[in-house]
Amino acid sequence: METEVAIVGAGPAGLSAAVAASEAGCRVTIVDAYARPGGQYYKQMPGEFHPRRPETLYHDFSQAQQLFAKLDDHARVQVLSGTTVWTVQAASTPGDPVTLYLNTGAGSVGLRAEKVILAPGAYDRVLPFPGWDLPGVMTMGAAQTLVKSQRVLPGLRVVLSGSGPFLLPVAAGLAQAGAQVVAVYEATTPLQWARHAPRVWNHWDKLREGGDYVQLLRKQGVPLQFGRAVIRASGDERVQHITVARLSADWQPIAGSEEQREVDAVCIGYGFVPSLELSSLLGCTHRYDPVQATFVVQHDADMQSSRAGVFVAGEITGIGGSAVAMPQGTLAGLAVARQLGRLSESAAQRKMAPYRKALRHRQAFAVLLQYLFRLRPGWLSWMTPETLVCRCEEVPFQQIEAAIKDDHARDVKTVKALTRCGMGLCQGRVCGPSVAAITAALTGQDPAQLGALMGRPIVKPITLGALCDTSH
Structure with a gap:
């Protein structure tokens, strides 16, 4: 298979890029793992579902x-929906096509593209605590997917715990779908936001959106509590009880503040981690962002990465939501069209100008949110020695601690080799950020110098039959 522009991801960034590039005359192929376009943000229900009020x-x-x-x-x-990119082959010389290897479900096929736009999105960040591996404890993204795509509740008595704006729409969606949302626990406090209030006055649309969610939760009788977090979960076969504690400014649990709640589902989310597997395989340059506590892809003003012909948009450039992802996607699509000769330099710059302006405005708000809802180091104290950090390989905190203190591991790659953290099915997507934070804290090093638990050349599960398929 061949195309001019291959776009990985059909969320707001990928769709915006596709529209911009195709309107300029480019042939575009979108590859997305979901059954229908939209990504997590614009998650569509299966075609067999016919909601009476789809606007909700x-x-x-x-x-x-x-x-x-x-x-x-x-x-x-x-x-190409329901299709994953399981590996990529970078161009041997600048200007040569990039080959994406796709798993369509029926086999493997190669897609050669003159230009590539990576818009794979991000996944939930989870902070380990005792009992987080129990059935019934899940990410907020997983809960939202259940409700949005299948109208299935994760439980009947649900709590949400985490930090960031994503708490509100997920809680509202669960309440509207019929769950009893026992409480929403936000780890930060309005007092911590107060001195930054003047910086939000020019973003009334986002403030109004947040206010709408808060009003909906109030109407549903859902308590929104600040400066608190779920620090423990317990149960026999699945989660049945949680322990909630008030937190200090750096997220240390305050002694004597613990309280028990009875639940059957817990939704956890402390922001997001960019999906960097493909950009890493393609050799794109990444930089560490200390506020977001993650690596992101470096890019220029036209959204081109350090690799010629490889563009990026959306969350892999830094977590900013759809408001940032859409103008980024449009800029990437227009830049690709210009490189392919479908737009002149002057026409491209004229079309790009309003999107550059919108992006500057929206990124300012996104950067503020990143700072307000940043991780605080006290969360590390939530773990006990037995708390699992890597669920795939069942590696507890004490094993990582021993690798660092006893075996003198000084980077995440060595910790991985000594403990098997990140060697499971998720390839470190879930545990990687936590392993990096633990390693930085115990060694006293800058996280930027520790590296990351990057995945293997096969970035998505694939059958041996598909792997051996020579149809590409």
Whole structure:
């Protein structure tokens, strides 16, 4: 298979890039793992489902429908849904095509593309605590997917614990779907936000959106409590009880503040971690962002990475939500069209100008949110020696601690080799950020110098039959 522009990810960034590139005359192929376009943000229900009020599925319903309609209008756009990129082969010389190896479910096929736009999104960040591996404890993204795509509740008595704006829409969605949301626990406090209030006055649309969610939760009788977190979960076959504690400014549990709640589901989320597997395989340059506590892909003003012909958009450039992802995707699509000769330099710059302006405005707000809801180091004290950090390989905190203190591991790669952290099915996606934080704390080093638990050349599960398929 061949295409001019391959886009990985059909969320807001990928869809915006596809529309911009195809409208300029490029042939575009979108590859996405979900059954229907939209990504996690614009998650569509299966075609067999016919909701009476589809506009309640997500906040920007009309905007999503406009994107979907534009895609349908372009014969130059091919959407490969239910398809994963399991590895990539970078161009041997600048200007040569990049080859994406796809798992379509029926086998493996190679897709050669003159230009690639990576918009794979991100996944939930979870902070380990005793009992987080019990059935019924899940990420907020998983809970939202259950409700959005299948109208299935994760439980009947649900609590949410974490930090960041994502708490509100997930809690509201669960309440609207019929769950009893016992409480929403936000680890930060309004007092910590107060001195930054003047910086939000020019972002009324986002403030209004947050206010709408808060009002909905109040109408549903859902308590929103600040400066608290779930620090322990317990149960026989699945989660049945949680321990909630008030937190100090650096997220240390305050002694004597613990209280027990009876639940059957816990949704956890402390922001997001960019999906960097493909950008790493392609050799893109990454930088460590200390506020977001993660690596992100470096790029220029046109969203091109350090690898010629490889562009990036959305969360892999830094967590900013759809408001940032969409103009980034449009800029990437226009830049690709210019490189392919479908737009002149002057026409491209004219089209890019309003999106650059919108991006500057929206990124300012995203950077503020990143700072306000940043991780505090006290969360490390939530773990006991027996707390699992890597669930795939069942590696507890004490084993990582021993690798560092007794075996003198000084980077995450060595910790991985000594403990098997990150060698399981998720390839370190879940435990990697926690392992890096633990290693930095116990060695006193800058996290930027420790590296990351990068995945293997095969970035997604694939059958041996597909691996041996020579159809590409």
